[in-house]
Amino acid sequence: MDIADTLSCTPDHPRRVEGDDDSVPVPRREYKIYRPANAPSAAKRYDGYEHYLISDDIKAPRTCRMENCESRSKIKCEKCDVYLCLSRDKDCFKSYHIGSV
Ligand SMILES: [Zn+2]
Numbered sequence: 039m040d041i042a043d044t045l046s047c048t049p050d051h052p053r054r055v056e057g058d059d060d061s062v063p064v065p066r067r068e069y070k071i072y073r074p075a076n077a078p079s080a081a082k083r084y085d086g087y088e089h090y091l092i093s094d095d096i097k098a099p100r101t102c103r104m105e106n107c108e109s110r111s112k113i114k115c116e117k118c119d120v121y122l123c124l125s126r127d128k129d130c131f132k133s134y135h136i137g138s139v
């Protein structure tokens with residue numbers, strides 16, 4: 039597990055989401071959905087700011103963190119530190135950060 043990475047992004051200071059007039063579905067309440075230990079906070083995930091694709095140098099691809107997606111990927115969001123798949127007909131990277139499909 040990437041313990042060092044997890045420590046570097048503790049969501050102690052959730053940032054205000056930009057663009058309040060947009061209909062960005064930012065959950066106000068605590069979501070009871072499946073949430074991995076090192077998932078980014080919703081504020082961070084949906085802020086639409088500086089989410090960069092990085093191709094991780096790992097042997098085996100990790101399971102995509104997009105809800106209901108079971109694909110595997112070596113691509114991850116540098117900011118969120120989650121793996122997300124990206125292919126011709128599936129763009130979990132985008133979907134993950136938009137919050138709706
Ligand atoms: Zn991200």
Ligand SMILES: [Zn+2]
Binds near residue numbers: 107122123
């Ligand atoms: Zn996916």
